[in-house]
Amino acid sequence: MLSILLNSARNASDNSSLKLVPFKEFFLKRIPCFLYSTDVKRNDLRWKLRAKGSNFVDHRRVIVSGGSGGNGCVSFLKDLRNPKGKPNGGNGGMGGKVYFVADENEKSLNSIPSKISAKSGENGKGKDQHGPNAKDLIIKIPLGTVLREIDAPKYQFLDDFEFEPGSTTKIKLKEDPSDDYAVDELLEDEEVSEESGIDRLFKIVKKEEDESKKNMFFKFYPSKVIYEQSLSLERLPEDYVDYLHHLKYQEAIEYDFSTNGEKVLICSSGIGGKGNPYFGSAANKYPYIALNGLPGQTRVLELELKTIADVGLVGMPNAGKSTFITSVSNAHPRIAPYPFTTLNPYIGTVEFDRAQKMTIADIPGIIKGAHLNKGLGHSFLKHIERSKILAYVIDLSKENPWEDLRDLKSELELYKTGLTNRPSVVIANKADLHETARPNYEKWISNTNIPIIPVSAKEAKNVKKVIAMLKKLVDSLKQ
Numbered sequence: 001m002l003s004i005l006l007n008s009a010r011n012a013s014d015n016s017s018l019k020l021v022p023f024k025e026f027f028l029k030r031i032p033c034f035l036y037s038t039d040v041k042r043n044d045l046r047w048k049l050r051a052k053g054s055n056f057v058d059h060r061r062v063i064v065s066g067g068s069g070g071n072g073c074v075s076f077l078k079d080l081r082n083p084k085g086k087p088n089g090g091n092g093g094m095g096g097k098v099y100f101v102a103d104e105n106e107k108s109l110n111s112i113p114s115k116i117s118a119k120s121g122e123n124g125k126g127k128d129q130h131g132p133n134a135k136d137l138i139i140k141i142p143l144g145t146v147l148r149e150i151d152a153p154k155y156q157f158l159d160d161f162e163f164e165p166g167s168t169t170k171i172k173l174k175e176d177p178s179d180d181y182a183v184d185e186l187l188e189d190e191e192v193s194e195e196s197g198i199d200r201l202f203k204i205v206k207k208e209e210d211e212s213k214k215n216m217f218f219k220f221y222p223s224k225v226i227y228e229q230s231l232s233l234e235r236l237p238e239d240y241v242d243y244l245h246h247l248k249y250q251e252a253i254e255y256d257f258s259t260n261g262e263k264v265l266i267c268s269s270g271i272g273g274k275g276n277p278y279f280g281s282a283a284n285k286y287p288y289i290a291l292n293g294l295p296g297q298t299r300v301l302e303l304e305l306k307t308i309a310d311v312g313l314v315g316m317p318n319a320g321k322s323t324f325i326t327s328v329s330n331a332h333p334r335i336a337p338y339p340f341t342t343l344n345p346y347i348g349t350v351e352f353d354r355a356q357k358m359t360i361a362d363i364p365g366i367i368k369g370a371h372l373n374k375g376l377g378h379s380f381l382k383h384i385e386r387s388k389i390l391a392y393v394i395d396l397s398k399e400n401p402w403e404d405l406r407d408l409k410s411e412l413e414l415y416k417t418g419l420t421n422r423p424s425v426v427i428a429n430k431a432d433l434h435e436t437a438r439p440n441y442e443k444w445i446s447n448t449n450i451p452i453i454p455v456s457a458k459e460a461k462n463v464k465k466v467i468a469m470l471k472k473l474v475d476s477l478k479q
Ligand SMILES: Nc1nc2c(ncn2[C@@H]2O[C@H](COP(=O)(O)OP(=O)(O)OP(=O)(O)O)[C@@H](O)[C@H]2O)c(=O)[nH]1
Pocket: 315, 316, 317, 318, 319, 320, 321, 322, 323, 324, 334, 335, 336, 337, 338, 339, 340, 341, 342, 343, 363, 364, 365, 366, 429, 430, 431, 432, 433, 455, 456, 457, 458, 459
């Protein structure tokens, strides 16, 4: 039985076609590790390289919209004694706003949907029943996310709006007797000019060809014939006009979530429309119109996760970065004796006395040629880009370990010029493998002037010394 299992595992590993990979992964999880052949491991590595860490999402494009406001209602009180009662249409509720909150427990943008929309407010109803407001939407995003707006939203219904202080425009509501429904026509009124003295008035240019714009703002009493009636836009509620102005001239946002718990309003919600009592006056006791709710704000955003840590660990695959972070902090990334064990960045926290903390980022291994997308590529370097201190982890037991340091530095420079100028330490790991590590250490000391700290992350030897050095550097940068 065991030999059948082993053979199938080998057969699966020989076949490098993509289709078999999920099966192989599935299969390998279910056989004991002593049955793994080196072939299987090699193929596993190939699969990882092909995936380029794609199970970890650090870049995402999202469309976010606030909820629309509910419509106001046109309704009148009616009973036996009072067949023509007062207007009693309720107001529409506000839509939900969308907030982003930085959360240090979120590690990837994986869980952020590509479309985020808050719910709409409910419509008003008769008998003065106002529509309830919708709940705000709070989206948790990983600490260190950088947000950029990549597309200006288009609110076509605002194309014709010109917020010109001093000019006045009236909306004429007109009924065409041939139509069943009352329709509104938006006409520019030439006669009325600057005399009103109200600043926030605006002009609507008539555009007959665009039917879709009709009835955008107003709701009419069903089947009620409305003869010519005019309404100046200055009678619109102030928050309604403010919101239209805000939509038309909204500024692009850019934000860097660098503090845990930071809450930022991303999209405002649409204002609810007023019910018909709002339009009632001594001259017009039976207003047959109400306001529709306005749509919520929409933004197209690009989110990029750039981890924030005090210290960034950089090293070739298998150098012992994950072993080091495990021995000094609360992070527990996977450790294994083959390259590219780590596929996502990890953040470990080292706690000192007096509630002082230092964070360290472990990222996937970088190899020579990473800038040409070799290995896992160097896109993960963005996760140490914001670390003020770099800790190079070198495998001291390897042949010519100084070459690794040189290659790492050149990859860092190719990724971002000047990155290697940051304060740094060199951790010479695997110093417990005396046979090779000792002569390498001696050569390093005599041939270079780069200071190194010999360490055994596995046996937790000398790691405290490294932490003390790193803390000194972190503290000196804070001053
Ligand atoms: N002898 C010895 N082995 C070590 C030491 N540190 C790490 N190792 C071993 O080296 C292998 C790789 O360690 P990892 O910590 O997974 O290395 P890594 O740099 O995180 O590797 P990637 O995640 O693949 O980039 C494991 O088998 C560790 O047990 C050490 O100080 N001494």
